[in-house]
Amino acid sequence: MPQRIAIIGGGLSGLTTAFYLRQQNPDCIVELFEASSRLGGVIGTETVQTDAGRFVIDLGADMFATDPSAAMQLCVDLGIQDQLLIPDAKRAGAMVVHRGRVVPIPEGFVLMRATKPWQILTTPILSPAAKLRFLTERFQSPQAELAADSNHDLSVGDFVRHRLGQETLDRLVEPLVAGIYTADIEKLSLKATMAPIVSMVQKHGSLAKATLSRRRENVDSTERNSAGARYQRFRGLPNGMGQLIGTLAERIGSEVIQLNADVNRLRFDGRQWSVAVNRSHGAEQVFDQVVIATPAAIAAKLFDSIDLTRPGSVDAANINAACQTAARGMASIESASAAIVVLCLPKSQVRRLPDKFGIVVPSAEQRHALAISFASHKYPSRCPQDHVIARVFFGGALQATDLERSDDDLIELAKRELGELIGLEGVPTIAKVVRWNNAMPQYHVGHLNRADQIESAVEQIPNLQLATNALRGVGIAPLIARAKAIADTIGR
Numbered sequence: 001m002p003q004r005i006a007i008i009g010g011g012l013s014g015l016t017t018a019f020y021l022r023q024q025n026p027d028c029i030v031e032l033f034e035a036s037s038r039l040g041g042v043i044g045t046e047t048v049q050t051d052a053g054r055f056v057i058d059l060g061a062d063m064f065a066t067d068p069s070a071a072m073q074l075c076v077d078l079g080i081q082d083q084l085l086i087p088d089a090k091r092a093g094a095m096v097v098h099r100g101r102v103v104p105i106p107e108g109f110v111l112m113r114a115t116k117p118w119q120i121l122t123t124p125i126l127s128p129a130a131k132l133r134f135l136t137e138r139f140q141s142p143q144a145e146l147a148a149d150s151n152h153d154l155s156v157g158d159f160v161r162h163r164l165g166q167e168t169l170d171r172l173v174e175p176l177v178a179g180i181y182t183a184d185i186e187k188l189s190l191k192a193t194m195a196p197i198v199s200m201v202q203k204h205g206s207l208a209k210a211t212l213s214r215r216r217e218n219v220d221s222t223e224r225n226s227a228g229a230r231y232q233r234f235r236g237l238p239n240g241m242g243q244l245i246g247t248l249a250e251r252i253g254s255e256v257i258q259l260n261a262d263v264n265r266l267r268f269d270g271r272q273w274s275v276a277v278n279r280s281h282g283a284e285q286v287f288d289q290v291v292i293a294t295p296a297a298i299a300a301k302l303f304d305s306i307d308l309t310r311p312g313s314v315d316a317a318n319i320n321a322a323c324q325t326a327a328r329g330m331a332s333i334e335s336a337s338a339a340i341v342v343l344c345l346p347k348s349q350v351r352r353l354p355d356k357f358g359i360v361v362p363s364a365e366q367r368h369a370l371a372i373s374f375a376s377h378k379y380p381s382r383c384p385q386d387h388v389i390a391r392v393f394f395g396g397a398l399q400a401t402d403l404e405r406s407d408d409d410l411i412e413l414a415k416r417e418l419g420e421l422i423g424l425e426g427v428p429t430i431a432k433v434v435r436w437n438n439a440m441p442q443y444h445v446g447h448l449n450r451a452d453q454i455e456s457a458v459e460q461i462p463n464l465q466l467a468t469n470a471l472r473g474v475g476i477a478p479l480i481a482r483a484k485a486i487a488d489t490i491g492r
Helices: 012-024 070-078 117-122 128-135 156-164 166-181 195-204 207-216 242-252 296-305 316-331 400-404 407-422 447-459 476-491
Strands: 004-008 029-033 045-050 053-058 094-098 101-104 263-268 273-277 285-287 289-292 335-346 358-360 371-374 387-395 430-441 464-466
Touching (some): 004 012, 004 285, 012 029, 012 070, 012 242, 053 430, 166 358, 195 207, 273 289, 289 296, 316 447, 387 400, 407 430, 447 464
Parallel strands (some): 094 358, 289 464
Antiparallel strands (some): 335 387
């Protein structure tokens, strides 16, 4: 009999798991249940045709990292690797708001490392005292939490403050890191989000010494030509990231996918799983394996819903305890919400349009916008040459009250922010708001221990796997890697 597998969740994790299961074993029966009316989770693209021309608008992520290699390999496996786009290198880099003005982030500064220290010494972003403090980083002792045998964690804020000083934290690191994770850096786990940085300090004793060693080994060439992020190590698609979701869905097959299918209860009889959809009181669908590929809060409810009727020879008490541990652990992972205001603007209406990919905004500036991304600077084919696509981000862990505003109010707020920062005037060709509620898991201090406990509990539940961005990485590539690993495990 072919194996029957239920995948709960039609985001990137669920779709990737389904694709690799079907690729490895075409005879297996896969059913994918998505509670909403669309696939992709927080990934999606809209194409809008106007009198001004065609606009390709990403509603979430607009590119993915090539390292780790899982996303690139997925594109190869889907046969779309020859369509991948490299961001426009001429505009690579980011800017930061400093005392109300937009200024370049020092070249070679990536997250919290300066691969070109002299650029730090000449930037107007830092005061002379902050620059001097930055130069003393090599003499700062490693924090006890970073000892190789330590199970303790610390926040990104505490780490950077100790190594680089408060001003560098406030003016450079905080807006870059918080922009990636929509997080409070005073709560954000260093070990869960910055593992390479931790390894560098453990091995070399300081970021400066690690950077010098990497320069000698010629492994920092990409970073030395970056400002804010390593944009050369990213890729996009001609029709936006929604093209990846659409290709996955096409390769999986429409007969596998059920939309508007809300799984609300799971039952395990010691051998097989029964799945109840849309609060059905009638027949349940029976499967050999279940993959939960949902956000943390939904996964917590699913674990809590598991019914161990007729457990047979399995240890029902231990499995029930594992389900409750997993449920509590997933429920304890907080999430943040965000809104993206998309403005498609005639370039003639922007008096000071930066020639970089985006702008990050420190909390110290006391503005509403968290960051601004110029999507059409990365990929010029996304809109007519005389337009620019600006995406203005609001909300996150620290400015959630802005999300209480109406769409119209957020659009006006975005226009005002762009007016003050880059000289926006006039009326946008397109203006729309995209809301992602409770979509960004927060990796707070101690997150890795929490993830270990959850994963240990899930291992005690027979024939059930967990694929989620709430545990081991919020990026596209880590999610794909985890999904493929699950498919490999089930397919063995």
